[in-house]
Every structure is written in structure tokens, then in C-alpha cells.
Amino acid sequence: MKSKYSVLIIGGGAGGMMTAAQLKRSKPNLSVGIIEPAETHYYQPAWTLVGAGTYDYDDTARPMKDLIPNGVDWIKDYANGFDTDNNIVKTKSSGDIQYDYLVVSPGLVMDPSQIEGLESALGKGVVCSNYTDSKHTWEVLKNFKGGNAVFTQPTTPIKCGGAPQKIAYLAADYFRKNNIESEVIFATPGTVLFGVKEIRDTLQKVVNRYGIHFKPYYAPIKVDGEKKIITFKYVGDDENQCITNESKQIGERLSGDTHIEMPFDMLHIAPPQVAPKFIRESNLVNESGWLDVDIHSLQHNTFDNIFGLGDVAGLPTAKTGAAIRKQVPVVIDNLLSLMDNKKATNQSYNGYSSCPLVTGYGKMALAEFDYDGNFTPDPKLKLMLIFNSAKEHWRLWLLKKYGLPYLYWNKMMKGDQV
Structure with missing residues (x-):
């Protein structure tokens, strides 16, 4: 391990x-050099399928050492601070490491x-999350005997914003x-099922097909794992909309001015998510606590030799691996332009992201x-005889379960642009 690198990656x-691979x-x-303390690298997009019992968790993991590109130093340590004036990243055990250029991508x-x-309830009993333990989600799903199955997400940004409803659709199926007699509830602080109209229209049909209770403007604020009650704050403008005719069916009741208590027999929740502490406490973040980069060039807005990408970046788009696929190039x-004494003029990242919305077993x-928010389907999908990817299709399910993992491990991780 060196004490200085031309490019240091967190x-x-x-x-x-x-x-690293493309560089x-x-x-x-x-x-x-890559600073990374973990021994294992996970293909997290498959955790939705693990939680529904249709993918082996062990197949989502690979040893980190097998993925480090040849010629790249693995600094098996924790980054814990910055000295940006002197181009230094501080680490837990390896001391200060200098860089000419820094790429910040530690996730969230x-x-x-x-x-x-939530801390005391998560991962215990019937409170589960694919974000933290997808195997436990499958155990909860298998053991569910009926009643209220509640699926929800926080007010913070989260990785793959569609994931909380994917597992709701799989559970309903x-x-x-x-x-199994159940009332499936999808509650979200958001206003709609999905921001892209073409997709939203499809998901509305999915919700209607399963009879899912869709609850917009519901922000989770409290979980009582023992009593099996989740409390939401209604964040819409019209308080009269927070309790509807279906409330008796699912046991909803008002508690206070804008608080709603809902009993559950199964709760799947995406926990609130933030940038790592050493990022939040640095001089690299914006007012919201995410890495402050230009949304088109990914160059830091203050430090020209620093770039950020992935979940930690403060970008107004979904935090997904598909977004990273377009950000890295x-x-x-x-x-390379900076190394050639030129300016970083590539402003081509347009916010592309992708969300494979599994809507049932064999459908996506x-x-x-x-x-x-423009719907921008990949023209290559026509090669799979998929001419409208906004509609449910079994071939898209095959892409999710088999095609995308193959591309990830065998192409993306090896530096191919796909």
C-alpha cells in the first residue's frame, strides 16, 4: 500500500x-487505490427477490478480493475524514493517504x-426489511397467516425508491x-405510486388487481413492535383525507391531530437512510447532507479534483446501480481530461436511472x-421482443432475475460499459 495515489477511490x-475497472x-x-473495509461485495438489487423466496441470498455475495481490478491497491480500512486543503483522506488504521484526484462513492x-x-423492532418478529435482512423478510412472508401486511418507506431519500412497493406486490401475489386472506397496505410519504406517468398507469392497475390499499402522504414516525402498531404522520394538505371509508377494514384510527395508528400482522419498512457520518461531518456536503457535486458532470462544486457518484451523491434522481452505470463513464x-491539463467538460449525465418494478412472480x-421524469426506455429492449417496457412482461422478469445479475458480475464489475 502506498501513501499517495494518482486516483483514490472511497x-x-x-x-x-x-x-477503478474503467480507469x-x-x-x-x-x-x-480503493478504500473499503468490507470483505464481501453484494449485488443488492436481488434482495427484493430473496425477500420473496425466489433468489438465493448466497448468490448475491462475492468476495471483495475477487473483484478488485488487477493493479489496484485494496486499502482494507475505514475512511473517517478529509483534509481537502492537502488532498488527504484520513483512515481508521492506515493513517493519512494522499491523492491527486479523489472519487467518493461510499454508498449510504x-x-x-x-x-x-424502529431500531429495537427491526429484524425481529414480524418487522422486516429487504434493506437490512432479506432472508428474514422471506421468513416473515412464509409464516404470515393473514391480517394486515403493511409496506412503507421513510421521508429520507432511499436506495431504489421502488423497492418498498416491489415487495408489496410480490407479497400480495x-x-x-x-x-391467505390479507389486507395489503402500501403507505408512503409521497403523493403518487411513481413519478413517471407511463409507469404510474401500469402500477395503478397492479394495485387494483391485488386490492392493495394505497395510502399517500403517510410518513412513518413510530413503530411498536410488541403491540404491532405503526404510527404515521399525515403530511398532506387536507387532513380530512387521512382517514377514509376503508379504515375499519384495516383498523386505522386517528391519534392526535394528524397521526394515524395502524395495526399490522407483518410490517416491511425501508429504514431512513443518510450519507455516512464521515461524509456528513465533512466540508464536502450540501445543506441536505449529501455529497455536493454538479448534477451533470459529477465534479464537486468546490473542489475540482474531487468527484462523487452513486448513492452518496446529492443528485435529484433515484439512487440505483443503473444510475451508477451511466455516471461512471x-x-x-x-x-482523464483533468489529467491531460484540460477542464472537466463532460456534462452529459442527464439523471438517468432505472427501477425494475417487479409486480408479481414472473411479471415486471x-x-x-x-x-x-421523462420515460426513456433502452432501445436494446426490442432485441428481447419487449416493445413497451412500461407494461408488465415475463421477459422483463427474466431480465431482472438472470440478465441483470449476469451483466453486473461479468460486465460492469470488469469495466465494460453496458
Whole structure:
């Protein structure tokens, strides 16, 4: 391990690995180091399927050492601070490491403490989350005997914003196939099922098909795991809309001015999510606590030799691996320009992200969109005989379960642009 690198990367997730692999392809002799403490790299998009019992958790994991590109130093340590004036990243055990250029991609962290009672309830009994333990989600789903199955998400940004409803659709399909009487509730602080109209229209049909109770403007604020009650704050403008005719059916009741208590027999929740503490406490973040980068070039807005991508970046788009796939080439291009004593002029990242919306066993729609919420399907889908990816299709399910993991491990992680 060196004490200085031409390019230092924080994070061995999708963003860090893809950046390192593509950099070494462009400049084989470049000095590159990755700071990453974890022994294992996970393909997290498959955790939705693990939680529904249709994917093996062990197949989502690979040893980190097998993914580090040849010629890249693995600094198996925790980054814990910055000295940006001197181009230094501080680490827990390895001391100060200098860089000419820095790529920050450590992902995000769960912060269940933001919801009262969630820390003590999460992962126990019938309170589950694919974000933290997808195997436990499957155990809860298998053991569900009926009643209220509640699916919800926090007010913070989260990775893959569609994931909390994907598992709701899979659960509803599972209950139907196994003749389990249930009331499936999807509650969200948001206003609509999905921001892209073409996808929203499809999901509304899915909700109607399963008879799911859709609750917009519901922000979870408290979980009582023992009593099996979740409390929401209604965040809409019209308080009269927070309790409807279906309330008796699912046991909803008002508690206080805008608080709603809802009993559950199963609760799946996406915990609140934030940037890692060493990022939040640095001089690299915006007012919301996310890495302050230009939304088109991914270059830091204050420090020209620093770039950020992935979940930690303060970008107004969904935090997904698909977004990283489009971000990395822009970062690489701009880094190479700076190394060639030119400016970072590549401003081509348009906010592209993608959300494979599994709507049942064997069914999926694929949301691809940009900063403006435009539906931007990949023309290559026609090669799979998929001509409208906003509609449910079994071939999209095959893409999710088999195609995307293959591309991830065998192409993206090895530096191929796909």
C-alpha cells in the first residue's frame, strides 16, 4: 500500500469498482487505490427477490478480493475524514493517504433511529426489511397467516425508491397464490405510486388487481413492535383525507391531530437512510447532507479534483446501480481530461436511472427515466421482443432475475460499459 495515489477511490461498491475497472482500462499504469473495509461485495438489487423466496441470498455475495481490478491497491480500512486543503483522506488504521484526484462513492447507511422504536423492532418478529435482512423478510412472508401486511418507506431519500412497493406486490401475489386472506397496505410519504406517468398507469392497475390499499402522504414516525402498531404522520394538505371509508377494514384510527395508528400482522419498512457520518461531518456536503457535486458532470462544486457518484451523491434522481452505470463513464472522461491539463467538460449525465418494478412472480415493468421524469426506455429492449417496457412482461422478469445479475458480475464489475 502506498501513501499517495494518482486516483483514490472511497468505496468498494458498484460505483467504486466500476470506476477503478474503467480507469485501469483507460490508463493501465495509473496509480489507483480503493478504500473499503468490507470483505464481501453484494449485488443488492436481488434482495427484493430473496425477500420473496425466489433468489438465493448466497448468490448475491462475492468476495471483495475477487473483484478488485488487477493493479489496484485494496486499502482494507475505514475512511473517517478529509483534509481537502492537502488532498488527504484520513483512515481508521492506515493513517493519512494522499491523492491527486479523489472519487467518493461510499454508498449510504441505514439510520433507523429517525423513526421511534424502529431500531429495537427491526429484524425481529414480524418487522422486516429487504434493506437490512432479506432472508428474514422471506421468513416473515412464509409464516404470515393473514391480517394486515403493511409496506412503507421513510421521508429520507432511499436506495431504489421502488423497492418498498416491489415487495408489496410480490407479497400480495404470494398471498393470493396461497389463499391467505390479507389486507395489503402500501403507505408512503409521497403523493403518487411513481413519478413517471407511463409507469404510474401500469402500477395503478397492479394495485387494483391485488386490492392493495394505497395510502399517500403517510410518513412513518413510530413503530411498536410488541403491540404491532405503526404510527404515521399525515403530511398532506387536507387532513380530512387521512382517514377514509376503508379504515375499519384495516383498523386505522386517528391519534392526535394528524397521526394515524395502524395495526399490522407483518410490517416491511425501508429504514431512513443518510450519507455516512464521515461524509456528513465533512466540508464536502450540501445543506441536505449529501455529497455536493454538479448534477451533470459529477465534479464537486468546490473542489475540482474531487468527484462523487452513486448513492452518496446529492443528485435529484433515484439512487440505483443503473444510475451508477451511466455516471461512471462521465466521471472517467472528466478525470482523464483533468489529467491531460484540460477542464472537466463532460456534462452529459442527464439523471438517468432505472427501477425494475417487479409486480408479481414472473411479471415486471421497467422504469427508465431522467432528471425531468421523462420515460426513456433502452432501445436494446426490442432485441428481447419487449416493445413497451412500461407494461408488465415475463421477459422483463427474466431480465431482472438472470440478465441483470449476469451483466453486473461479468460486465460492469470488469469495466465494460453496458
